[in-house]
Amino acid sequence: MIKVGIVGGTGYTGVELLRFLIQHPKVKIKTITSRSEAGMPVADLFTSLRGHIDLKFSDPSESKLEKCDLVFFATPNGIAMQQARELIKAGVKIIDLAADFRIKDVNVWEKWYGMKHACPELVKEAVYGLPEINRDHVKKARLVANPGCYPTAVQLGFLPLIEAGLINTNQLIADVKSGVSGAGRKAEVHTLLAEASDNFKAYGVPGHRHHPEIAQGLSNIAGKPVSLTFVPHLVPMIRGIHATLYAKLTKKKNVDLQTLYETRYANEQFVDVLPSGKHPETRSVRGSNICRIAIHRPQGGDMVVILSVTDNLVKGAAGQAVQNMNIMFDFPETQGINPIPLLP
Amino acid sequence: MIKVGIVGGTGYTGVELLRFLIQHPKVKIKTITSRSEAGMPVADLFTSLRGHIDLKFSDPSESKLEKCDLVFFATPNGIAMQQARELIKAGVKIIDLAADFRIKDVNVWEKWYGMKHACPELVKEAVYGLPEINRDHVKKARLVANPGCYPTAVQLGFLPLIEAGLINTNQLIADVKSGVSGAGRKAEVHTLLAEASDNFKAYGVPGHRHHPEIAQGLSNIAGKPVSLTFVPHLVPMIRGIHATLYAKLTKKKNVDLQTLYETRYANEQFVDVLPSGKHPETRSVRGSNICRIAIHRPQGGDMVVILSVTDNLVKGAAGQAVQNMNIMFDFPETQGINPIPLLP
């Protein structure tokens, strides 16, 4: 039984963390902070939790996070880096669901996130929490940078192809679509139902913060810099990410891609490779920690098309964070995060 | 550990039953039948179940239902009544999620459902499976008629007021709204996304099959015939029922309705009475077996307005069926059906 704290529990990743942690047999939630809602019972804000949790939001200043074994930051970017040094010093482990520790090049980070980094030395130490790549490092980590939602779906989709050295990494394309919960629980005009419903658009084509994160991850896999075109789109749905990935085969063109993927992910409990010829739907992973993948090679040509779907709030955020927690504390990796997807 | 069979597993109540039963610690699913999909792995039809179930759909003729302890009928109306007599004789308990055994007056049933009833004698024996009213009878039942989705939300909403004899039961109004999954997984034009999305309509105002079921239930509570106007509507959403109920207070107008409801449901784990002044949202019960209720008396007048929400596929169907199973087999009533609602 570990003691866990959550900083910033009023957003969608917060309520999703609670959904998993409340019913996790090895976890006791000690505190959940919110500057704006301090004093309010959590179940008053999230009616879905009535009967499941008695905690109130506490003011960050009184939250005694240093008494926790683990603290999740479900905060906007730039918060975790303010508190990480002190917590680490106090022996508390950290999983940051925001972007503070995801990018190793601090200059790149500062350019994209528009602020000075508060503890660059911890950036170096932080482990990028994509278990399918970094499980061994996560196991020993004090500080885990939980991957972004787009980067998770894209990296898991490209991983086997790049590892196997089969594709031209100079012209990777990731055409990715996300439900609007990816924008968070923030009052903004463009994600109103009256704006985003019955509508579809790309955004951030000139540049998006997840681009450097994905490029870094793919380059690490490739062992050399890759070149990636990344186009995110907004889908009129609540949850779900669908990555459509394009890559050109360079050699070994007779390789059996289906087997390649099935073999690579044979021991991964949260990656499901569909049988040949199928197309994954985002709703088939709704509410679950699964990344579901299909591999296509249209008309038997050189262009490989990978379809990779996740629930952006689960495998793309809170679920993966709990998966990392399970690894860090040597709990069974699927514990508490194995619900059956909600369909329809 | 009981052996369970499911007849007709290719619809929404089927997949929802599976979601609960697969992870239920006291249940072993022995067979799941489908005439049309016999031989197909269940997880091929419902990708969400991949990795969670190995069964294939079996042909009804080879399903050996008589070896089960319990059989769920998740079939269209008119199927369960064909097989009930034989199964009961073989010592198998039955929970019918369709309407075959819901209405005591066989003539009324035959009029609304447009067919001859195949075993009227079992109609008499069948227990109407609304645990909040009939728990003791369900406990001993061999045959449970699982309530309809609208009837569950409406009856639980009116129940305390009628039991307390506070309202005029000659002019009850139930204005009820349902997500489209209530229409089932059937290819029909009017429930296409292109028809039902960005749209709202009432239907069945001249008459709807759930009217006699609700009227029977409310009359039983009242101990005399009630008069009900029931107007169902189709909401452009997948899951959820929202009943807006209107009743006129006749006496004891100083009664504290909030306390009345809280007291009546104090020991009911699947009915949640919201604090005074609140409005329940359907998404606050999405995927869960909760019925969430609020009581209003606008401007302190004589008209009481009850708001009652459920997930039509859970408390309105599969969840309530498993709740009835738990009661029939003396399992803890919430076992296997206590997930936290999926929000957002």
Place this chain on the structure above:
Amino acid sequence: MIKVGIVGGTGYTGVELLRFLIQHPKVKIKTITSRSEAGMPVADLFTSLRGHIDLKFSDPSESKLEKCDLVFFATPNGIAMQQARELIKAGVKIIDLAADFRIKDVNVWEKWYGMKHACPELVKEAVYGLPEINRDHVKKARLVANPGCYPTAVQLGFLPLIEAGLINTNQLIADVKSGVSGAGRKAEVHTLLAEASDNFKAYGVPGHRHHPEIAQGLSNIAGKPVSLTFVPHLVPMIRGIHATLYAKLTKKKNVDLQTLYETRYANEQFVDVLPSGKHPETRSVRGSNICRIAIHRPQGGDMVVILSVTDNLVKGAAGQAVQNMNIMFDFPETQGINPIPLLP
């Protein structure tokens, strides 16, 4: 050709007014103001208008509204009343799409809208712009209070029954459902797609600003105070209002309600009475100025159920405003507001 100004053109009623006025053969739009967006081309904010309008938003202080023949206020409540006196004095006619002049009892208005009224004397003069009731007054009006969206659908639904004196006006019920565009183009959490989609809820049951407006209108029709229970709901769709109205017949119970409605609305070009037994869908009026109505008497009982649908942004706002303009300036009443609804 009249010169028209629009105050507050950045909301949904603003862009909808533009949709109609741009293509209206008798109208020249002289100015459209916005404090926040002054200087921005209108078509930059509303891409749908590219190629259809060259105007920029102008600062209210420089808008020369007094040179217009007519000014529409598509502003929040409390703005029109600040400018009305002066404009009227300058000979400019006004149609206020907000609530400033809708309620005759200034005390009631001030209670519900939480502010002091700036020109009570004009409240008296203002004509409530529901043409089906007030056409002759609108014709001569200098100042028209354009009705609210809920009030339009509810009043047109009850009108023939109340005029004919057939129902008990002491227990009217209006259970009304609205798309989220009714909440306006405002950044708010509860109308985000991630909050309002796949969800349904009632709101404002203890009290809603449209209650006194509707009650006033129905009382005027009845010639005596009526008692109304009004429950609004939020539907996960963009446009549309669906009013489900309940009233008890008091006498003349053999009256042919279908004929009553068809006769009452025979000459109304924007009210369409459906044939007996039908249910109107909101999408059947999407983008149009039609109010479509069906009349039911379930099981031939005393309870009448009226179904009344409109597009909340058209007949419930901008379309009706242009209809009033047409009447005020003696243009053909349907001119410029007769598009065929967009279906699907």
Place this chain on the structure above:
Amino acid sequence: MIKVGIVGGTGYTGVELLRFLIQHPKVKIKTITSRSEAGMPVADLFTSLRGHIDLKFSDPSESKLEKCDLVFFATPNGIAMQQARELIKAGVKIIDLAADFRIKDVNVWEKWYGMKHACPELVKEAVYGLPEINRDHVKKARLVANPGCYPTAVQLGFLPLIEAGLINTNQLIADVKSGVSGAGRKAEVHTLLAEASDNFKAYGVPGHRHHPEIAQGLSNIAGKPVSLTFVPHLVPMIRGIHATLYAKLTKKKNVDLQTLYETRYANEQFVDVLPSGKHPETRSVRGSNICRIAIHRPQGGDMVVILSVTDNLVKGAAGQAVQNMNIMFDFPETQGINPIPLLP
């Protein structure tokens, strides 16, 4: 004033054709056929048309199409080719909204559409009705093959780049997303709201009928065969197509793509090139015949990303058909198809 017939008027392209043709000043609709609904008033099926049309669906055998100046086929594939020869002989012009005459290579057509072509000789004569490419041929055509929805958005997106010879046409990628109305008004499970809502998926990756049509069109523009990867996706919305197109610049890398597109489309009234840096939304063209395009070159690299949106039922079907009609009969090209998009 021309006399027009519509064959197969009960689908979405049928009702959309009616929306435009009913209010077209030069058109008289003589007949609209439907085998299944013969005798039913059109406005009974499409309530949105009440008050706008008096016609009944007529049986094809009694429809006297040969007396029309022009016949639209809004039918499933394989119908127009059965009747075209005879109508052409009778001097009737034809616009086929289905695929019968789109593909010049009859073998390819027969392979993809799974039937024997009934009049190959007319395939040769048929003009592919994309006015931005083929206006002069459309003008003189007796038989127009109206382009598919995906092909319209994709071809208009790639057109200027390919004409200018700037890109590598051996690795074109079209990642395209469509609202569900593209699947037509057919009762199918996968397009039910309960299946397609809150969901996103690719489909047809191994092969889709629009692939050969697009490839043929792009090859014609290029003057040589192109190689295209085409991945269609289903978006949980009613209307709209969003094509995200990827192409690699081969030379003249300093070319100003923005100017290239603006110049190419300067005289096209239905193609709108957005200012640099913008992203078109599908709702900005909802209900309109506009194709709205933006050009991006992320990070100034060699990969060009084109965003192209249309309303699949308008520029992707009925609107373009009326545009072709206007051209064939020398009416102003925008006549009757210039409504302002419905937003929100």
